[in-house]
Amino acid sequence: MQSENRVFDDFVKFVNGAAGTFAGMAREGEQAVRDRAREFMGGLDFVSREEFDAVKQMAAAARDDADALKKRVDELEAALKAKGGASTPI
Known part of the structure; x- marks a missing residue:
């Protein structure tokens, strides 16, 4: 046993x-x-999450700047046209 x-x-x-x-x-x-x-x-x-977020924020800021510039160009073209000047589209 x-x-x-x-x-x-x-x-x-x-x-x-x-x-x-x-x-x-x-x-x-x-x-x-x-x-x-x-x-x-x-x-x-x-890329890291931090790098991605930084580039995303920079792209959003660039998009906002481009929109603001487009609005300014449109206003200037409208003012020029109102004064009788010729405007040439880009």
Whole structure:
């Protein structure tokens, strides 16, 4: 009876050791995949969120400036036309 328990105990230790080994392998594999993905993404030309937002704000400001300039040109053309001058469309 004692020898059967000893064999069973050894088997349980073996299984626990194997489970720990497999868990460690899974963690290492997951980390390797993450490293590869980070390496792949780093090689592409992605921008950070901060850079994207900054460019987006600059584009909105440029659009506002262009709209203001168009309005000013329209007003000047209307004033020139009211004075009898010729206006040439661009």
